Amino acid sequence: MNFTLCNILELQDIGGRDKWEQILAETDQEEQTQHAGRAKVDGLMKRLEWLKAEIKKTEDTLSAELNSDQAYEDGLGICDSSIVLMDVSSSSLDSDASSCYAGRSFSLTSEDHQELPSQSEEESSQEFVEEAPENSESLFEDADLTPSAGAQYCSRDSAEASPHAEFVELSFSPKLGNKRLVFDTESHTVETQLGHQARTSHGRFDACQWMAKQKFSEGWVYWDVDTTFSTGWAVGVAYPNLMRNERLGRTSSSWCLEWSSGQLNAWHNNIKTYVKHSNPNGIRVILDMAKGQLSFQSLCDSLLELYSFQVGFTGPLIPVFWLFGLTRNALKFPRH
Incomplete structure (x- = not known):
C-alpha cells in the first residue's frame, strides 16, 4: 500500500x-x-x-x-x-511607587497606561530611543518613577564650586528638543510627556534628547543636574552640528556621561568607557574651554571626579541631555 x-x-x-x-x-x-x-x-x-x-x-x-x-x-x-x-521589599517597591517632585507628580497610574498611543502610533513616535537602556525596556516600561531608597539630591551646600569657574543657568527652547520632552520653567525641569500630552511638532531630535540655548566657545563654566527622578539619563556637550538622528556620545562631535542598564558609562564617538560608580543623584558638569577639558563630578561625594575628557575643541559647545523616553523621567537644573 x-x-x-x-x-x-x-x-x-x-x-x-x-x-x-x-x-x-x-x-x-x-x-x-x-x-x-x-x-x-x-x-x-x-x-x-x-x-x-x-x-x-x-x-x-x-x-x-x-x-x-x-x-x-x-x-x-x-x-x-x-x-x-x-x-524594603518587593511589595513596597510595587505599592509605594508614587512620588512628588517639585510639586509635580511623576508616578504612572492605570489611567496613564490607558492613554499610551496605539501600537502603530508608538512605533512611529518611539524613534530609536528604546535602544538607550540596552536590553532594559521590560524593566522600565511598567515601573513607576520613584527615587531609590535613600536617594537624595546633594546640592551645592555639600560641595563648594570650583573657585574660578562660573556657574551658568541653562535655558531651553522647544525648537531644540524632542517632541516628547517639555521644560517646566517654574521647577526648571526637563521631563518626558507620554501619550496624547506629547507635542505634535517633531522638534530638534529624533531621540528623546534636548539641546540647551547656551553656546560656549571660551571660558570656564559649570552647571548642575539633579538626576534623582530619572531611570535612564545622559548629560554632556556637543557641537552645534549634532544631527537630528544622532545620539549624544555616539558621534565624534559629542561627549557624555550616561546611566542606563544599571551601569555608569562615558561615551564618545560611539565608544563606551565603564565608570566604576553607583548611580549619582547629582552631577556637576565642568567645561574648561581654554584647557580643552570636560569633567563630570558627583555632588553627593564631595565633588568626586567621575570621568574627564581631554579634547582639543575646535568650535563652540552646547549642553545636551538625553532621557529614557518610554517612562516619565525628569532632569532638574538647580539654580544658584
Whole structure:
C-alpha cells in the first residue's frame, strides 16, 4: 500500500488544498501564540531579577550606613542619635511607587497606561530611543518613577564650586528638543510627556534628547543636574552640528556621561568607557574651554571626579541631555 497516495486522497476527500492551507494557518497561529507567551514570561522574569537586585542593593546600602553611624557613635560616645531603617521589599517597591517632585507628580497610574498611543502610533513616535537602556525596556516600561531608597539630591551646600569657574543657568527652547520632552520653567525641569500630552511638532531630535540655548566657545563654566527622578539619563556637550538622528556620545562631535542598564558609562564617538560608580543623584558638569577639558563630578561625594575628557575643541559647545523616553523621567537644573 502506498501510504503517501492514501493520505493525499484522504486530504482531497476532506477539503483538498483549502483544508491544507487551513491546517497550516492554524499551526502558524499556535506557534505564534506560544512564542508570545514565552516572550512575556521572559520579560516578567527579567523584571523580577531587576527588582531583586534593587532590593539587595538597597539593603546593602542601608546596612553600610547603619554600621558607619554605629561606629561613629561608639567612637564619640554619642548615644542619642536616631537611626531610621527602611524595610524594603518587593511589595513596597510595587505599592509605594508614587512620588512628588517639585510639586509635580511623576508616578504612572492605570489611567496613564490607558492613554499610551496605539501600537502603530508608538512605533512611529518611539524613534530609536528604546535602544538607550540596552536590553532594559521590560524593566522600565511598567515601573513607576520613584527615587531609590535613600536617594537624595546633594546640592551645592555639600560641595563648594570650583573657585574660578562660573556657574551658568541653562535655558531651553522647544525648537531644540524632542517632541516628547517639555521644560517646566517654574521647577526648571526637563521631563518626558507620554501619550496624547506629547507635542505634535517633531522638534530638534529624533531621540528623546534636548539641546540647551547656551553656546560656549571660551571660558570656564559649570552647571548642575539633579538626576534623582530619572531611570535612564545622559548629560554632556556637543557641537552645534549634532544631527537630528544622532545620539549624544555616539558621534565624534559629542561627549557624555550616561546611566542606563544599571551601569555608569562615558561615551564618545560611539565608544563606551565603564565608570566604576553607583548611580549619582547629582552631577556637576565642568567645561574648561581654554584647557580643552570636560569633567563630570558627583555632588553627593564631595565633588568626586567621575570621568574627564581631554579634547582639543575646535568650535563652540552646547549642553545636551538625553532621557529614557518610554517612562516619565525628569532632569532638574538647580539654580544658584
